[in-house]
Amino acid sequence: MDTEQIAGLIAKPYRHLPEFGYDFPTGLLLAWLACGRVTQLAFDLETDRGADDWTFWWLRGGRKNFPGISDELDREILQKLHVQHLTPKPRAERLQLTPLLSLIHRHRDDLRDLFDVDTATGCDQMWYWWLSFGVQEYFGSPPWLIAAQVKALHRLDASFFRKTGLVRPTAMVMVAWNNNPANRQRIDIETASGSSILWQSFLASEAKTFRLPNRGLPHISDTISQTQSDFSDPLKGLIPPNLAILRLSRPDLRAAFEYSERGISDLVFWWLTHGRGEFADLRPQIDQALLRSLHLDFLPAAGSGAARRLTPLLGIIHGHRPDLHSTFDVATPDGITGMWRWWLEYGERETFGTHTQKPAQMPSQANIHGGFAAAPARSWVDNDRPSIAPASPPTRAGKSGVCLVGHAKGEFGLGEDVRLLRAALDQANVANFVVKAPWHITARESIDEPALDAADAGFDSDVIFYAMPPFDTVMLLNKIGSRAFSARRKIGFWQWELERFPAPANLAMALVDEIWCHSEHAATAFRQATDKPVIKVPLPVSVPDTGIASRAAFGLPEQAFVVFTSFDGASAIARKNPLAAILAFQRAFPADGSVDARLIVKAMNTDNDSLWRECLRKAAADERIVIIDTVLDRDAYYRLLRACDAVISLHRAEGFGRLMAEAMAFGIPVIASGYSGNLDFMTEENSWLIDGDLIPVLPGDYAFHQGQRWLEPDVEKAARALRECATDDGKCRQRVALGITDIASKYSLKTCGEAYAKLLDMDSMEVRLTARRQCASV
Numbered sequence: 208m209d210t211e212q213i214a215g216l217i218a219k220p221y222r223h224l225p226e227f228g229y230d231f232p233t234g235l236l237l238a239w240l241a242c243g244r245v246t247q248l249a250f251d252l253e254t255d256r257g258a259d260d261w262t263f264w265w266l267r268g269g270r271k272n273f274p275g276i277s278d279e280l281d282r283e284i285l286q287k288l289h290v291q292h293l294t295p296k297p298r299a300e301r302l303q304l305t306p307l308l309s310l311i312h313r314h315r316d317d318l319r320d321l322f323d324v325d326t327a328t329g330c331d332q333m334w335y336w337w338l339s340f341g342v343q344e345y346f347g348s349p350p351w352l353i354a355a356q357v358k359a360l361h362r363l364d365a366s367f368f369r370k371t372g373l374v375r376p377t378a379m380v381m382v383a384w385n386n387n388p389a390n391r392q393r394i395d396i397e398t399a400s401g402s403s404i405l406w407q408s409f410l411a412s413e414a415k416t417f418r419l420p421n422r423g424l425p426h427i428s429d430t431i432s433q434t435q436s437d438f439s440d441p442l443k444g445l446i447p448p449n450l451a452i453l454r455l456s457r458p459d460l461r462a463a464f465e466y467s468e469r470g471i472s473d474l475v476f477w478w479l480t481h482g483r484g485e486f487a488d489l490r491p492q493i494d495q496a497l498l499r500s501l502h503l504d505f506l507p508a509a510g511s512g513a514a515r516r517l518t519p520l521l522g523i524i525h526g527h528r529p530d531l532h533s534t535f536d537v538a539t540p541d542g543i544t545g546m547w548r549w550w551l552e553y554g555e556r557e558t559f560g561t562h563t564q565k566p567a568q569m570p571s572q573a574n575i576h577g578g579f580a581a582a583p584a585r586s587w588v589d590n591d592r593p594s595i596a597p598a599s600p601p602t603r604a605g606k607s608g609v610c611l612v613g614h615a616k617g618e619f620g621l622g623e624d625v626r627l628l629r630a631a632l633d634q635a636n637v638a639n640f641v642v643k644a645p646w647h648i649t650a651r652e653s654i655d656e657p658a659l660d661a662a663d664a665g666f667d668s669d670v671i672f673y674a675m676p677p678f679d680t681v682m683l684l685n686k687i688g689s690r691a692f693s694a695r696r697k698i699g700f701w702q703w704e705l706e707r708f709p710a711p712a713n714l715a716m717a718l719v720d721e722i723w724c725h726s727e728h729a730a731t732a733f734r735q736a737t738d739k740p741v742i743k744v745p746l747p748v749s750v751p752d753t754g755i756a757s758r759a760a761f762g763l764p765e766q767a768f769v770v771f772t773s774f775d776g777a778s779a780i781a782r783k784n785p786l787a788a789i790l791a792f793q794r795a796f797p798a799d800g801s802v803d804a805r806l807i808v809k810a811m812n813t814d815n816d817s818l819w820r821e822c823l824r825k826a827a828a829d830e831r832i833v834i835i836d837t838v839l840d841r842d843a844y845y846r847l848l849r850a851c852d853a854v855i856s857l858h859r860a861e862g863f864g865r866l867m868a869e870a871m872a873f874g875i876p877v878i879a880s881g882y883s884g885n886l887d888f889m890t891e892e893n894s895w896l897i898d899g900d901l902i903p904v905l906p907g908d909y910a911f912h913q914g915q916r917w918l919e920p921d922v923e924k925a926a927r928a929l930r931e932c933a934t935d936d937g938k939c940r941q942r943v944a945l946g947i948t949d950i951a952s953k954y955s956l957k958t959c960g961e962a963y964a965k966l967l968d969m970d971s972m973e974v975r976l977t978a979r980r981q982c983a984s985v
Contacts, residue, residue, distance in 0.1 A: 210689040216717055217276055218283045226255035229288050229306045233714065234280035235265055238273050240712055241682035244779055247910035252711070263314040266345050275688035285352055293359035301327045302334050302360065302378055311341065328385075335386035338379070338417045348418045363425040368448045373397070374455060376405045377425050383413035399466070403455040410456040421489055424449040427496070445519060446471050447496035450478060453486070475501065475520075476527040479558055494559055515543055521550055524558070608638030609967070610666065610694070612683060613674035615641045615658035618838060619650035619775055619811075620865045625674035626656055627747035627956070628700060628963075635960030637967065642666070644675060645686050649777045649812045651838045666691050670967065672723075674700040677708075677715035684718060692718050696971075702862030703729040704782060704883065705904070708736035709911035721974055723966075725863045726884035727985060740978035743887075744962055748868045748954035756846035761833060763805050763850075768796075768933045771851035771875075773809035773866050780818045781908040782917070785810070787857035789825045789832060791878075791925035795933075798829065802933055807851065809844070810836045849873055853932050857897065857925055859917040861885050867894070868954065871946035876939050878928045882918035888953065893946035895928035897921055 217234035224231055231252070239252060239261055250264070251257035262284070270277045288307035304312065304324055312318050312333060322336070323329035338356070342348050361379040368374055376384070376396050384394070384405050395401040414423020427448055454460045454474060464474040475497065483490050501520035517525065517537055525531050525546055535549070536542035609632060613625030625641060632639045645661035666687070671694040673680045680699060683691050699719040716722070716737045724730050725746035733741040758765055770792055774783035785808055796804035808826070813819040813836055826832040839847065848854075854870040856879040864885030867877045871894065879885055881896030889896060897920045904915040932939055952958070969977065 209693075213684065213689040213692065213718075214279050216714065217279045221252075221711075222258070224255040224258055227259050227306065227310065229310075231258045231262065232280065232283050232287065234276055234283060235261060236711055237276060237681050237714055238265060238269060238280075238685055240678045240714065241273070241685050243678075243777075244910045248907060253913075259310065260314075263310060266311065267314075273685035275684055275686045275691070281346055281349075282351075285346065285349075290352070290355045290359075293356065295359050295362055302330055302382065304330055304333060308333055308337055308341075311337075311345070331382055331385050334382050338382065339413075343418065350420065353418060353420060357419060358426045361419070361423075361425045363427050363448050363452075365427045365448050368451070369445075373399060374402050374406060374448060374451050376402055376409075379417070379425075380405055380409045380413075383409050383417075387412065403461070406452055406455045407458075410452070421449075421492060422486070424452055424489065424492075445500045446475065447493055447500060449489070449496065450474065450482075450493055453482070453489075453493075472523050472526065475523050479524070498559070515540070517543060517546060521546060521554075524554065608640055608668065610642055610664070610668035610671040611639055611674055611700075612642045612661075612671060612691070613644055613700075614648055614650070614652070614679075615643050615656040616652040616654045617648055617650045618652070618654060618841060619648075619777075621675060621679075622650065622652075622654060622656075623865065624700070624702075624746065625672075626654070627749055627959075628672060628674050629656075630749065631747045631956045631960035631963055633960070634956045635964035637960070637964050644679065644683065646682060650775070654841065661687055661691070666693055668694055670694055670696045670698065672698045672700045673719065677701050677703070677712055680718055681712075681715050696720055698723055701729070701733070702726075702884070703732050704860040704862045705909070705911070705915050705917065706732060706860070707915060708732040709913075710736070712911065713737065720971075721978070726861075726887045728860075728883045728886065729862050730981070731985070734982055740974045741982070742966065742974070742978050743981055744966070745954050745959045746863050746865075746868075747956050747959040748865070748872050748950050749956055750869050750872045751842070751845055753842055753845045753849065756843070756850040758850055761807070761835075761847070761850075763807075763833070764803060766803060768802055768804045768853070769851045770804065770806045770853045770855055770929065771809065771848060771870075772806070772855050773848075776810065776812040776814060776816060776819065779909050780813065780816050781905075782859050784857050784859050784920070786818060786822050786825070787920055787922050787925070788855045789822055790922045791855065791857060791929060792832070793825070793829065794922065794926035795929035796831075798831065802930075804831060804933065806832045807847070808832065808834050809839075809847070810834065811838050845869075848875070851875060853878065853929065855925065855929065856880065856885075857920040857922070858883070858885075859919065863887070864889070868950055871943075872950045872954075874943050874947050876932045876943055877946070878925060878932060880918050880920045882920075888949060890949075893942050893949050895932065895942075897925045897928060899924075 217232065217237065219233045220230035221233045221236045222231055223229075235258075236252065239247060239250060250261045252261060265280070265284075270281060273280075284307070288310065289305045292305040292307075309324070312322065312324055318333065318336065322332045324333050342352065342356075346352065357379070360382075361377045363377060364375065381396075387408070389408075394404055396405060410423045417423070425448075454464060460474070460477075464470040464477070478493065478497070483494070486493070497520065501523070502518045505518040522537075525535065525537055531546065531549070535546040537546055611625055611629055611632075613628075614622045615625050615629075616622065629639055629641055641656065641658040642661055642664045643658040661683075671692075673683065675683070677699065680701075697719045699715070699722045701722055701724050703724065713736055716733075716739060719739070721740040721742065722733050722737070723742050723744045724733055725744065727743060730741050730743045758767075758769070763769055770788075772785060772788040774780065774785055776783075789806065789808065792804065792806040796802050808822065810819070823834065826834050835847075848870065853876045854866065856864065856867055856877070858864070858880050860882065861880075861884040864879065864883075867879050867885050868888055870877050871888070876894070877889065878895040878897065879889060881889075881898045886896075899918045899920040901916045902919045904912040904917055906912055909915070966974065966977070
């Protein structure tokens with residue numbers, strides 16, 4: 208997906224919000240997908256109110272967290288909710304609120320208290336706040352937006368000006384006048400004196416407050432060419448409106464130049480000799496307007512045969528320059544020709560610093576004569592400007608080999624995914640390098656794994672793996688932008704836990720070309736959601752050769768039967784279901800029973816979850832249950848795991864099940880739910896599988912719960928399996944031995960590396976065929 212396609216994805220409407228009358232852009236859904244379960248549960252985007260609240264969340268500051276898409280998404284929001292609703296207003300009319308201003312108003316208690324937008328006055332006040340403060344507060348006053356607002360709301364009707372000579376105040380000028388406490392007097396805007404007062408006030412004050420370009424001069428709506436013959440008092444209709452507004456805003460100019468043909472001629476010459484230097488920032492637009500209205504529009508007539516004459520601009524210059532006036536008698540053809548020759552050879556460059564358009568019917572140089580040489584080549588203003596070369600684009604670190612993006616230093620399962628992917632590719636001699644995902648995660652990040660910072664990465668590899676969940680892949684777009692998806696082959700190295708992949712999250716699939724997942728459970732969900740290749744590949748399982756922790760350090764008797772369960776609350780406690788493990792343990796080993804048993808519940812990121820509080824209550828009443836709610840370093844974690852006699856995981860759904868696979872690799876018996884990703888490596892022969900009933904996922908359990916099911920494992924069956932594991936040594940040894948063999952043969956670094964290398968050598972057609980064969984074999 209290239210930059211243009213990603214921009215199109217961000218702008219695409221996700222759904223219409225009829226309650227509020229605007230389209231909710233897909234870019235806002237991308238941000239929501241990347242924000243995690245807690246945020247997703249707090250904002251229900253399938254309701255108009257939830258989606259509207261999320262839009263305001265973005266405006267209020269959420270946008271700052273997603274620099275990769277914020278510019279595109281801000282522009283889309285501004286275009287669709289604001290700019291497209293700015294009806295051009297060449298007259299001083301009352302303004303209606305755009306959907307964007309209405310959205311901000313309904314979410315801001317302070318603005319609702321201040322402005323009653325059901326009234327025209329309240330709307331005006333809301334607009335004044337927006338132009339003065341709001342646009343800067345929410346968007347930083349981007350120039351393109353200011354220009355769009357000027358074009359619609361600060362729009363001068365030039366045709367009216369040409370007919371009447373009156374510079375009528377624009378809608379924006381009226382908003383400023385009506386809302387400025389200093390403006391108490393009543394003004395007739397249809398008079399020259401009234402409009403002069405409004406323009407003078409606006410250009411001196413609100414033009415700066417509103418951060419308007421060109422010193423607050425308006426957009427000119429009418430560009431129809433006029434010729435001198437259209438007007439009885441010619442120059443009144445030809446002066447550029449913005450030059451007329453400058454005159455109105457300056458008392459000294461109004462006093463010096465009356466609004467008569469002679470006064471306007473003097474004003475134009477003042478601009479050419481003094482104003483261009485004083486108002487250098489306005490020079491391009493007023494120069495262009497002068498050239499067009501007083502010169503270029505007259506060229507065909509000026510150069511046509513016997514009717515050859517000076518344009519109004521040349522007439523003004525000739526009339527105000529004694530040297531030219533004495534040299535060229537423009538009452539004669541020779542004088543006109545001489546004046547033209549002076550202009551073409553010297554005058555236009557002296558005046559504007561460049562050549563303008565040559566008259567279409569000018570005679571050849573050989574036929575031009577006159578005393579043009581006597582006119583001095585005098586420069587009125589220094590037009591030399593230094594040329595500045597554009598800055599070279601910043602260079603980024605590029606590296607050869609396959610790029611792996613993930614949480615390389617994170618002390619959690621997703622960190623292991625990218626680290627072991629790297630190790631497996633190393634085993635297969637596939638050159639690779641790792642890029643660290645550029646955002647803070649809840650897990651500790653202290654693993655010593657070499658990785659580039661995303662800000663320094665070029666993302667210019669031929670192949671990129673996104674070794675992270677689909678939603679994190681969306682987050683990468685949100686943080687980095689389209690350059691993180693520039694590879695020829697983009698592979699989602701993804702896990703998924705639930706029965707179905709939710710439709711809103713299909714956006715993640717648009718970012719990759721193919722999906723490599725690690726269980727048939729995940730593959731089925733992905734295949735139902737996309738026609739892109741979905742290939743099941745083994746996920747490396749490689750456990751370190753550590754020692755065994757001292758049980759005494761955790762208050763555990765050496766002879767006790769110790770059961771271990773572990774979970775990360777960031778992955779949803781309802782899904783991990785630790786309470787079922789506690790209940791199964793207590794039923795398997797009553798406190799007054801014959802087996803001396805202990806349960807270790809290793810947890811992290813539990814927050815203040817109600818399910819976790821119930822687990823704590825159970826543990827508080829049973830001293831045999833040891834809670835470790837902290838982050839252990841990698842070595843300490845594995846030493847603790849190896850000190851245990853069994854592992855139990857009564858999860859409701861798993862994408863793969865690393866805890867179970869690692870326990871089997873260590874030779875620890877495993878009791879686990881007979882459902883989802885762990886069924887790829889767990890069987891009735893190498894472990895204990897616990898069945899149960901498929902039940903609906905409830906609201907609050909998990910984001911995207913709608914239409915989802917997961918397993919409610921049978922706690923009583925799990926208790927029987929724990930008792931059998933503790934008492935039937937022969938069966939236990941048999942299953943453990945098979946488990947060790949199965950994990951070693953299917954999930955070793957060598958086996959996985961070879962599988963990855965083989966797939967990487969395939970072209971796109973071979974990849975699709977492989978995916979189809981896998982799907983057909985299920």
